[in-house]
Amino acid sequence: MDPVRRIADTDLDGPLETITLVSLADGRRGFSGYIASVDAHAPAPGGLAAHELERRLLEMGFVEGARIEILHEGFIGRDPICVKLDDMRVALRRRDARGVMVRPDAAQ
Amino acid sequence: MTPPDLATAVAAAAGGAPAAPIRAALVGNPNSGKTAMFNALTGSRQKVANYAGVTVERKEGHLIAPDGRRISILDLPGTYSLRARSPDEVVTRDAVLGRLAGETPPDVVVLIADATNLRLVMRLALELRDVGRPAVLALNMIDIATRQGLEIDATRLAIELSMPVVTTVATRKRGIDELVIQIEAQAANSATAPADTWTEPSAAALRALHREAERILKACVLPPRRPDTFTGKLDSVLLHPVAGIGVLLVVLFLMFQAVFAWAAPLMDLSNAGFEALGAVMGNLMPDGLLKSLITDGIIAGVGSVVVFLPQIVILFLFIILLEDFGYMARAAFLLDKIMGGAGLHGRAFIPLLSSFACAIPGIMATRVIDNKRDRLTTILVAPLMTCSARIPVYTLIISAFIPRQQVWGVLSLQGLIFFGLYAAGLISALVVAWLVRKVFWRGAAEPFLMELPAYKIPDPMNVARNVLQRAQIFLQRAGTIILSMMILIWFLCTFPGAPAGAVGPAIDYSFAGMIGHAIQPVLAPIGFNWQMSVALIPGMAAREVAVGALGTVYAVAGADTSVLGASLAHQWSLASALAFLAWYVFAPQCASTLGVVKRETNSWRWPIIMFCYMTGLAYVASLIVYQTAVAMGAG
Numbered sequence: 024m025d026p027v028r029r030i031a032d033t034d035l036d037g038p039l040e041t042i043t044l045v046s047l048a049d050g051r052r053g054f055s056g057y058i059a060s061v062d063a064h065a066p067a068p069g070g071l072a073a074h075e076l077e078r079r080l081l082e083m084g085f086v087e088g089a090r091i092e093i094l095h096e097g098f099i100g101r102d103p104i105c106v107k108l109d110d111m112r113v114a115l116r117r118r119d120a121r122g123v124m125v126r127p128d129a130a131q
Numbered sequence: 132m133t134p135p136d137l138a139t140a141v142a143a144a145a146g147g148a149p150a151a152p153i154r155a156a157l158v159g160n161p162n163s164g165k166t167a168m169f170n171a172l173t174g175s176r177q178k179v180a181n182y183a184g185v186t187v188e189r190k191e192g193h194l195i196a197p198d199g200r201r202i203s204i205l206d207l208p209g210t211y212s213l214r215a216r217s218p219d220e221v222v223t224r225d226a227v228l229g230r231l232a233g234e235t236p237p238d239v240v241v242l243i244a245d246a247t248n249l250r251l252v253m254r255l256a257l258e259l260r261d262v263g264r265p266a267v268l269a270l271n272m273i274d275i276a277t278r279q280g281l282e283i284d285a286t287r288l289a290i291e292l293s294m295p296v297v298t299t300v301a302t303r304k305r306g307i308d309e310l311v312i313q314i315e316a317q318a319a320n321s322a323t324a325p326a327d328t329w330t331e332p333s334a335a336a337l338r339a340l341h342r343e344a345e346r347i348l349k350a351c352v353l354p355p356r357r358p359d360t361f362t363g364k365l366d367s368v369l370l371h372p373v374a375g376i377g378v379l380l381v382v383l384f385l386m387f388q389a390v391f392a393w394a395a396p397l398m399d400l401s402n403a404g405f406e407a408l409g410a411v412m413g414n415l416m417p418d419g420l421l422k423s424l425i426t427d428g429i430i431a432g433v434g435s436v437v438v439f440l441p442q443i444v445i446l447f448l449f450i451i452l453l454e455d456f457g458y459m460a461r462a463a464f465l466l467d468k469i470m471g472g473a474g475l476h477g478r479a480f481i482p483l484l485s486s487f488a489c490a491i492p493g494i495m496a497t498r499v500i501d502n503k504r505d506r507l508t509t510i511l512v513a514p515l516m517t518c519s520a521r522i523p524v525y526t527l528i529i530s531a532f533i534p535r536q537q538v539w540g541v542l543s544l545q546g547l548i549f550f551g552l553y554a555a556g557l558i559s560a561l562v563v564a565w566l567v568r569k570v571f572w573r574g575a576a577e578p579f580l581m582e583l584p585a586y587k588i589p590d591p592m593n594v595a596r597n598v599l600q601r602a603q604i605f606l607q608r609a610g611t612i613i614l615s616m617m618i619l620i621w622f623l624c625t626f627p628g629a630p631a632g633a634v635g636p637a638i639d640y641s642f643a644g645m646i647g648h649a650i651q652p653v654l655a656p657i658g659f660n661w662q663m664s665v666a667l668i669p670g671m672a673a674r675e676v677a678v679g680a681l682g683t684v685y686a687v688a689g690a691d692t693s694v695l696g697a698s699l700a701h702q703w704s705l706a707s708a709l710a711f712l713a714w715y716v717f718a719p720q721c722a723s724t725l726g727v728v729k730r731e732t733n734s735w736r737w738p739i740i741m742f743c744y745m746t747g748l749a750y751v752a753s754l755i756v757y758q759t760a761v762a763m764g765a766g
Binding site for chain 2 (some may be wrong): 060074076077078079080081082083084086087088094095096097098099100102103105109110112113114115116118119
């Protein structure tokens, strides 16, 4: 089942708790959760074409259901970020992380 | 005698003709220990060249299997997917699919996996399985996996992936025999490999592959009971906004110091050695053209190649240690924002920093940058960094023309000018890089998406082998082109000889002299007289040679440059001297650099572009400096 669809359905059904997805690009250090969707239909200006960025993210392991946590941030403008993605570490720029939507852990 | 040699001897003794050689290709994610595996398989039986028409390095070696069969091993560039994103990865894809022009398709694909990090390589394994070429999976670094308490069901994995699975420790040469047996066994199936029907997977197909990989991992791998916490702990220091930058600065300073200062005694030794050799040969031989060719052409030319070796060896020792340890990716992470502002990749800092010592090792170091455009941009701007060969020129001119006086009471004017020349080089490099990115490669910027591998202690044997290989590549490939350029410059400065009873230095009558006189009208607006113009031609050998060349054209003999300086101060205007300094900040006065760029880019196009843009920049800068100085009364 596609996690995006499931969350959208929950939202439509009303009274249950609302789950908001947060873009990985907006997370701060310590931000964690599970990847709900990877879609780059809003590509960053000057970046790659959307479908190409999406595939590169997928190839690097940014895939629906993966566990993700922001471990480190760059010292200028908190960019780029270093994330723990399942059991590996990956560095990327916030600009390229915009399409990675995360379902944050409950505590956040 | 090593086992493969023994096997050869046995096969030879038995008199049996070995079967046709097997061609195997190594594929794997970056940081999977693929190079270590290549070294373990082939030992010193390696050859490095380029693939036809591209700048990608082609590494091939061979071994003799226990039954006497020869197995050639092609080490393909690391990749995460057959969907290639860089020229290196295109080579890997095309080689695996048998599409690469001029290459026989491999009989067996050997997939090297880091056993502690199987997630991404599992998807690559599935891609390879679907291609259908015979393949073997080597679960490398199995010792680390065992130490972490990771359990892998290799039998089940082999069934799921439909390829044999062996466990290896490349750096300890463990599991290599078993791998060779499996390569031989799989090679028997190569005739039945299906036709190439591969197409790029869509995003949906990638997701499906990921799900399949995830299922296989769940079924075959038990997560580590003692996961690696060392990497996380070290990262909390090395990637820390303050501590991390501090460590980075120390590492960079050490590296710069090593390339700049530690190499110097060895370089002096090399210079002195070749000068002594030249002197000995000079004494042994009668005066004449042959003596000049051997001492001034060949010995000096070989010397000018060998002199780079200490810097190259030291720089690559640092690069390979940092890469194998896993720090290189961290340094790129820390510097990405700064370098990215100028349109450069985070990894460009190593080539650019090294170029402050010398652009030759710097340009060779650009191969740490995977993306072709990022690599070319870095190569193009590397010679703008103030290399150590400019220092003698700057020193000569500054001490002759700039008065020893203080500015605002504390700063020396000479030191200030010196600093200004360094800053001009650095700033112009950043501006040119930015312009190249904006004007020529306006397309999409590459995403910065990089795995930060787990830290590992580098294996000394592998480090030594890889450093020596770099030195060998430099001598064989760059060395030949540098040597031929040196001999060409010697020829231009020697022929034709001075007529009998000529006054003035012999170089005036040579081709170099003619070229210098011919270009002098063009250089007049920037304040260069004909002596300066002539000195530029031998000065192409290396920037510091300009000092000696000026001595030659002004017929000032002796090693003491203060005499030459006094002579120049007498004959040049201040405006001309400043224009000469500006020229040396930008001008491509180094044939070796152009030769190495030709070698690294595999075409004359980039050295020609480099020569033109740097000459243009130098001319404009000198013109502005000269005309401004003249207008201010320094003409």
